[in-house]
Amino acid sequence: MWHQHLLPALFPQIILTGAAVVGILLIALKRSHAVISLFTLLAFILALASLGKIYGATSVDGLFVVDGLGIFVEGLILIAAFFITIFSYPYFSQAAVEREEYHVLLLLATLGATSMVISNHFISFFLSLEILSVSLYTLIAYPKKATASVEAGVKYLMLAAVSSAILVFGFGLIYVETGQLSLSGLNTLSASGGEGGLWLTVGIGLVIAGLGFKLALVPFHLWTPDVYAGAPAPTSAFVATVSKGSVFVFLWRLFDSVGILHQAILVIFAVIAIASMLIGNWLALLQQQIKRLLAYSSIAHLGYLIVAFVASGETGLHAAVFYLVAYFISMLGAFGIIGYLSEPGENGQQERLSLASYTGLFWQKPGLAVLLSLIMLSLAGIPLTAGFMGKFYILLSGVYSTQWLLVIVLILSSVIGLFYYLRVVIQLFSKPQAHITYLASPYAVSTGLAFLILFILLIWFGVAPGRLIDQIEQMVHVLKG
Amino acid sequence: MILTWLLLILLIGGVLAWLFAAWSRWIATLAVLLDLVLALQLWLAHPLISVANSPAGWIAEEQYRWIPLLGASLHLAVDGFSLVMVILTLFVGLLCVWISWHDPSTREKTGFFHFHLLWLIAGIAGVFMAMDLLLFYFFWELMLIPMFFLISIWGGETRRKASLKFFLFTQFSGLFMLIAILALYIFHGQQTGQYSFDYPVLLGTSLSRPVAGWLLAGFLLAFLVKLPALPFHSWLPDAYTQSPTGGVALLAGLMSKTAAYGMLRFALPLFPEAARMFAPVMIVLAVAGILYGAKLAYAQTDLKRLIAFSSFSHMGFILLGIFSMQELAYQGVILEMVAHAISISGLFFVAGMLRVRLGHTRLDEMGGFWEYMPRMGGAAMVFVMASLGLPGLGNFIAEFLILAGAYQVHVVWAVLASLGLIASMIYSLVILQKVFHGKSKQSLGKADMKPLEALVMACLILAIVWIGIFPQRIVRSVQPVVQQLKQVAQVSPSDAGQIGLGHDKISLK
Numbered sequence: 003m004w005h006q007h008l009l010p011a012l013f014p015q016i017i018l019t020g021a022a023v024v025g026i027l028l029i030a031l032k033r034s035h036a037v038i039s040l041f042t043l044l045a046f047i048l049a050l051a052s053l054g055k056i057y058g059a060t061s062v063d064g065l066f067v068v069d070g071l072g073i074f075v076e077g078l079i080l081i082a083a084f085f086i087t088i089f090s091y092p093y094f095s096q097a098a099v100e101r102e103e104y105h106v107l108l109l110l111a112t113l114g115a116t117s118m119v120i121s122n123h124f125i126s127f128f129l130s131l132e133i134l135s136v137s138l139y140t141l142i143a144y145p146k147k148a149t150a151s152v153e154a155g156v157k158y159l160m161l162a163a164v165s166s167a168i169l170v171f172g173f174g175l176i177y178v179e180t181g182q183l184s185l186s187g188l189n190t191l192s193a194s195g196g197e198g199g200l201w202l203t204v205g206i207g208l209v210i211a212g213l214g215f216k217l218a219l220v221p222f223h224l225w226t227p228d229v230y231a232g233a234p235a236p237t238s239a240f241v242a243t244v245s246k247g248s249v250f251v252f253l254w255r256l257f258d259s260v261g262i263l264h265q266a267i268l269v270i271f272a273v274i275a276i277a278s279m280l281i282g283n284w285l286a287l288l289q290q291q292i293k294r295l296l297a298y299s300s301i302a303h304l305g306y307l308i309v310a311f312v313a314s315g316e317t318g319l320h321a322a323v324f325y326l327v328a329y330f331i332s333m334l335g336a337f338g339i340i341g342y343l344s345e346p347g348e349n350g351q352q353e354r355l356s357l358a359s360y361t362g363l364f365w366q367k368p369g370l371a372v373l374l375s376l377i378m379l380s381l382a383g384i385p386l387t388a389g390f391m392g393k394f395y396i397l398l399s400g401v402y403s404t405q406w407l408l409v410i411v412l413i414l415s416s417v418i419g420l421f422y423y424l425r426v427v428i429q430l431f432s433k434p435q436a437h438i439t440y441l442a443s444p445y446a447v448s449t450g451l452a453f454l455i456l457f458i459l460l461i462w463f464g465v466a467p468g469r470l471i472d473q474i475e476q477m478v479h480v481l482k483g
Numbered sequence: 484m485i486l487t488w489l490l491l492i493l494l495i496g497g498v499l500a501w502l503f504a505a506w507s508r509w510i511a512t513l514a515v516l517l518d519l520v521l522a523l524q525l526w527l528a529h530p531l532i533s534v535a536n537s538p539a540g541w542i543a544e545e546q547y548r549w550i551p552l553l554g555a556s557l558h559l560a561v562d563g564f565s566l567v568m569v570i571l572t573l574f575v576g577l578l579c580v581w582i583s584w585h586d587p588s589t590r591e592k593t594g595f596f597h598f599h600l601l602w603l604i605a606g607i608a609g610v611f612m613a614m615d616l617l618l619f620y621f622f623w624e625l626m627l628i629p630m631f632f633l634i635s636i637w638g639g640e641t642r643r644k645a646s647l648k649f650f651l652f653t654q655f656s657g658l659f660m661l662i663a664i665l666a667l668y669i670f671h672g673q674q675t676g677q678y679s680f681d682y683p684v685l686l687g688t689s690l691s692r693p694v695a696g697w698l699l700a701g702f703l704l705a706f707l708v709k710l711p712a713l714p715f716h717s718w719l720p721d722a723y724t725q726s727p728t729g730g731v732a733l734l735a736g737l738m739s740k741t742a743a744y745g746m747l748r749f750a751l752p753l754f755p756e757a758a759r760m761f762a763p764v765m766i767v768l769a770v771a772g773i774l775y776g777a778k779l780a781y782a783q784t785d786l787k788r789l790i791a792f793s794s795f796s797h798m799g800f801i802l803l804g805i806f807s808m809q810e811l812a813y814q815g816v817i818l819e820m821v822a823h824a825i826s827i828s829g830l831f832f833v834a835g836m837l838r839v840r841l842g843h844t845r846l847d848e849m850g851g852f853w854e855y856m857p858r859m860g861g862a863a864m865v866f867v868m869a870s871l872g873l874p875g876l877g878n879f880i881a882e883f884l885i886l887a888g889a890y891q892v893h894v895v896w897a898v899l900a901s902l903g904l905i906a907s908m909i910y911s912l913v914i915l916q917k918v919f920h921g922k923s924k925q926s927l928g929k930a931d932m933k934p935l936e937a938l939v940m941a942c943l944i945l946a947i948v949w950i951g952i953f954p955q956r957i958v959r960s961v962q963p964v965v966q967q968l969k970q971v972a973q974v975s976p977s978d979a980g981q982i983g984l985g986h987d988k989i990s991l992k
Contacts, residue, residue: 368595379628384624384627384628384654385620385621385624385625385628386625386628390621390624394617394661397661397662397665398553398665398668398669401662401665401666401669402669409662413655413658413659413662416658417651417654417655417658420650420651420654420655421647421651424631424646424647424650424651425647427635428635428643428646428647431632431635431636432635432643466549467550468548468549468550468551468552471550471552471553472551472552475552
């Protein structure tokens with residue numbers, strides 16, 4: 003069927019697909035890192051602009067549903083991808099490898115993520131997921147001479163493939179029981195009060211496990227630290243933000259539809275949330291490497307998001323979306339700074355991994371140190387930063403739905419979290435024993451501007467979040483069907 | 484607009500001080516001085532009104548949109564009580580800027596130091612002015628960050644541990660207050676359909692007994708940690724001793740008072756019935772804190788630690804006064820908040836000046852300093868006397884009122900608490916004896932106070948004498964609050980919902 007009027011709803015996806023093809027042609031014509039970077043940035047801006055052309059929520063053949071939630075998170079993903087492209091340019095500019103294809107893969111991965119957040123069908127979801135994952139394998143292992151990156155890429159490949167298999171099996175079992183592959187179909191079924199059979203239960207369990215892998219929730223989190231630490235910093239930022247954010251949106255859609263077995267699902271997720279918050283923060287406490295620390299902390303943050311998920315309802319959804327915004331800003335900034343401070347080495351960029359190598363950053367690069375401290379405070383949920391408002395909103399949704407246990411665990415674990423975030427901050431401000439030099443990057447202007455924007459957003463959403471909350475309230479809603 | 488300006492001047496001044504590091508001391512002085520003048524003007528313009536003309540009883544009130552969707556607004560307001568505390572904050576803050584002028588530890592990153600100092604003052608002033616519970620929590624947490632940096636960058640040898648411990652304790656307890664605020668917000672919203680964080684709106688919420696108890700517990704946990712009261716004081720000695728001089732005066736003098744302020748302003752009026760239920764426990768904690776703190780103070784071998792524990796002991800009096808729920812005691816508590824802020828700042832300033840000259844504050848290596856610095860010795864004597872409760876100085880009248888108030892309801896505990904006065908005499912005199920009297924163990928040459936330091940001490944001495952002789956001026960401006968609290972204490976359980984009207988009843992007098 004050809005519905006011309008539905009076309010604008012899929013403009014971002016069409017633009018990204020087109021851009022990927024044109025990008026490859028551009029590379030074939032002439033290898034130029036600068037051109038392809040600019041082209042990628044342009045594509046993201048175009049895709050972002052095309053979001054404004056979407057009027058009202060539409061369902062596309064039952065495969066996609068372009069509603070407020072989808073559009074909002076698509077925008078968020080495109081902006082994040084835009085920042086990641088800015089961070090990638092200086093990062094790869096000194097590398098000896100062919101670096102142009104990195105941007106094409108970035109476009110494709112973003113295509114996968116943006117289509118995932120509007121997926122309303124197991125098939126469309128699975129296709130988006132594979133586009134995203136396959137691009138990510140390469141993005142992670144991109145510095146092919148660096149053993150750590152290649153190892154991380156292979157690890158991600160194995161686990162992502164296994165988890166995809168589990169997911170598909172779960173979808174299959176749900177299909178066996180219900181005869182439905184689309185979320186709207188499941189929704190109608192659950193609305194009519196259908197009783198869930200054994201296979202449905204098993205199927206949903208498998209789907210939870212599969213999505214849990216993608217979101218790195220405890221107990222499916224083991225791949226995260228290695229992948230974060232091994233991947234080049236811009237890719238780590240992508241894995242931490244875009245990839246997790248998009249899967250989270252699908253998770254929301256799926257369980258918003260599957261009302262069957264509701265109570266049991268909530269219990270499972272409550273347990274997962276508690277485990278993720280406590281174990282993520284606890285393991286982060288033991289880390290001496292900043293990327294591993296961020297990896298474990300991101301496990302905990304996904305745990306916080308699951309609290310909002312369990313709280314459910316309008317408040318929960320808005321809290322989760324607000325939190326995603328705050329989390330995106332913080333993680334982008336953190337990995338951006340790590341990438342920015344890396345230095346060219348034999349096998350690609352050498353990143354500063356150990357916390358100790360950031361000692362006294364403040365005394366040499368005060369601006370970066372202040373931004374990184376603010377990011378840490380934001381992740382810890384301290385006022386003046388977006389993270390505080392995010393955590394406040396999640397607590398509000400938790401108290402509102404009287405999830406007292408989750409709320410108390412959130413508090414306890416965030417105090418554990420505070421401990422290691424503050425340790426990083428103290429490290430940044432303490433005087434270094436030995437002299438550590440930070441090379442000036444030749445591409446400071448664009449990156450500096452990006453950091454400035456992140457800084458402003460971080461403070462703005464922390465001090466005056468009224469506008470953003472209004473926007474989310476007006477815009478974000480789920481269209482079923 | 485005046486209240487917003489009070490905050491903005493400090494915040495902008497902080498940023499300017501950071502940008503123009505060479506001028507940061509002057510910028511900081513100017514900003515705080517300007518604020519102090521504005522606040523004093525506001526106070527003097529409303530000298531004798533028991534309750535201002537505005538219906539809610541505020542001297543000045545401002546409300547702006549913040550997060551309309553969640554019912555949170557930037558609601559700043561001051562009555563006599565708040566205003567006195569704001570003026571006190573600015574007064575001590577100004578002296579903190581001056582006392583740090585010659586402190587060599589703040590030579591590095593001077594601009595950044597003054598940025599944090601000014602933002603800390605702004606945070607504390609914000610706590611005293613916020614009348615929206617979310618905003619209150621916002622400022623409550625906001626003042627932690629500059630304090631954390633002040634300790635962790637410009638602090639003593641074990642500053643890392645001290646700053647971490649301080650931040651973790653206060654943040655952890657603060658989160659429970661946030662939960663209590665959220666729960667109150669939701670309960671009120673469900674009852675009335677009006678979701679708001681506004682303090683006057685929430686005042687009338689009627690809650691079942693267990694719910695009110697839990698919510699009060701959330702608030703009290705935050706306040707007792709910040710005060711600190713007996714079982715929650717383990718962060719205190721580290722944080723107090725490791726802070727730079729300018730920071731510790733604000734920490735001991737004013738941040739601890741924000742906790743007392745929070746109890747008087749929020750915890751008691753919001754949950755009167757639960758507060759009466761908790762009172763016996765709190766009084767036991769208070770008296771135990773007074774005696775235990777005094778004992779610990781006497782046992783210290785470090786001057787700053789001794790002063791820190793003396794402060795802890797005095798906080799017991801404040802807690803005792805608050806939960807005695809007597810008019811006299813409330814007046815005493817508020818006077819003690821002011822007097823203690825001044826006397827403890829004086830003592831910590833003396834310790835800080837000694838630290839600059841000696842490089843340490845170990846008591847066993849001091850002695851006989853009167854010979855070298857008679858003026859500092861004289862100033863120290865005034866604050867030691869204030870701390871031990873010499874009549875004529877502020878602390879005496881305050882502690883007397885608290886004990887008199889407590890005696891009316893809890894005779895035994897009041898008698899035990901007054902033993903604390905004797906204990907405070909012992910440990911306070913130890914300061915004077917070990918530091919300034921006796922044989923000098925080392926020659927210091929000309930080490931007496933510099934003119935600016937002398938000016939700081941003179942200001943503090945004048946203030947503490949003024950409070951001791953004319954306590955009426957402060958008592959009068961806080962009288963409406965004391966009356967309101969008195970009604971809270973006496974109201975019968977069935978009237979619990981009517982407390983919000985307290986202000987109107989007073990205005991008829």
